[in-house]
Amino acid sequence: MANHSSAFVRTEMLPEQAPPALETGIIKWLRENLFSSPVNSILTVVSLVAIYFALSGFLPWALYGIWDASSLSECREIRDQLYGVHEGHGSGVACWAVIAERWPQILFGFYPSDLYWRPVLALVVFFAAVAPVLYSSLPRQMLYLTAAAPFLIVWLLWGGSIFGVLSAALGFVIGWAAYKFGEDVVGSLGATVAALVLPIVYWLFLAGPLAGAISPENPILRPVESNDFGGFLIALVIGISGITLSLPLGIALALGRQSDLFIINKFSVFFIEVFRGVPLIVWLFTASLLLNYFLPPGTNFDILLRVIILVTLFSSAYIAEVIRGGLAALPRGQYEGADSLGLDYWQSMQLIILPQALKISIPGIVSTFIGLFKDTTLVVFIGLLDPLKGLSDAIRATTAWNGIYWELFIFSGFLFFIFCYGMSRYSQYLERKLATDHR
DSSP, X not given: OOOOOSOOOOSSOOOOOOOOGGGSHHHXXXXXHTSSSHHHHHHHHHHHHHHHHHHHHHHHHHHTOBOOXXXXXXXXXXXXXXXXXXXXXXXXXXXXXXXXXXXXXXXXXXXXXXXXXXXXXXHHHHHHHHHHHHOTTSOGGGHHHHHHHHHHHHHHHHOBOXXXXXXXXXXXXXXXXXXXXXXXXXXXXXXXXXXXXXXHHHHHHTHHHHHHXXXXXXXXXXXXXXXXXXXXXXXXXXXXXXXXXXXXXXXXXXXXXXXXXXXXXXXXXXXXXXXXXXXXXXXXXXXXXXXXXXXXXXXXXXXXXXXXXXXXXXXXXXXXXXXXXXXXXXXXXXXXHHHHTTOOHHHHXXXXXXXHHHHHTHHHHHHHHHHHHHHGGGGGGGTOXXXXXXXXXXXXXXXXXXXXXXXXXHHHHHHHHHHHHHHHHHHHHHHHHHTTTOO
């Protein structure tokens, strides 16, 4: 009689088998993401139908567009010859020829065509200067270029004498010297105030006369007026300047709002609430019409510089609130830990508090920067030729392209999308690198 009490032990392995078709590949992805439930299946079908109707009208219009023509009327003649005015997509195709013919004007505005190399070189310098700030793996010696880049870029764009830029840079040296040597005399607070006030007084009353006295009659680079700026160039100048300057100012305002010093605290609160409580368009009109009334008589303050200053102040108020949220999100133990190590205020902020607060605030900071960059199109209301409205109207004002709309708007939107998407992707890269979800 067989003994059935012993366990069965397999002496050979079963051969490998392919996974079920419903649990692998594209079928699995479709089941999990598009058809995971009856409601999701219905929404997927409705979305596909909506996408089909949208693309069925747009793709033929865009793909069959005409690139070689000198006017809108010539575009229409070519369209009628190729497709016929009543045949499918032929009844409406894009006239991309306006982009092919006017793209330098869309990018550079009325900047002299023989000087296009200067804004292009300035953009290359900017990317080279910002690279060591964005990517810590690059050599730290490149930070010298980062410090010099703002002055070099201004000189390349506006031209004129190099001594004008050097006289402006001297203001930062004065601020550094006032803080460095004044700390032992008037204390940290007094040195900080002096480092802020003395450069402003120098820039308002001394920088201009000094630059005029030492500048030669024939500068190396031909001067270019701000009125010649336009198109995407003006969006980049205002956007990059506002983003670069508003971040440190926003950090200072956020720290000032949390300060125990009465004057600094109330000034920061007043500044933030005033600039956040008034629309940007009002500040742009202020920059255009009213700012000169608060300056010394005879002062010629460039309109583009006025706009950059007001945009920077406006953006810094929003950045300050974003960073204040990051500071508030830190546990109280972080502050107590810094105190237990014997660190003073600035050391604790630099080494412990601010790195964590900025890490938490990355999504909000980048969202503010993207909004600022897109808001540069509002300068059209004060007479500057932004790429979306101002320059598009200037192109349509010519008899050759009178009546063209969507092609210019789509091209301008595409340029904005490239830069905004780039900022968004870098933000996601930085979040992954710093692991913002694990404090």
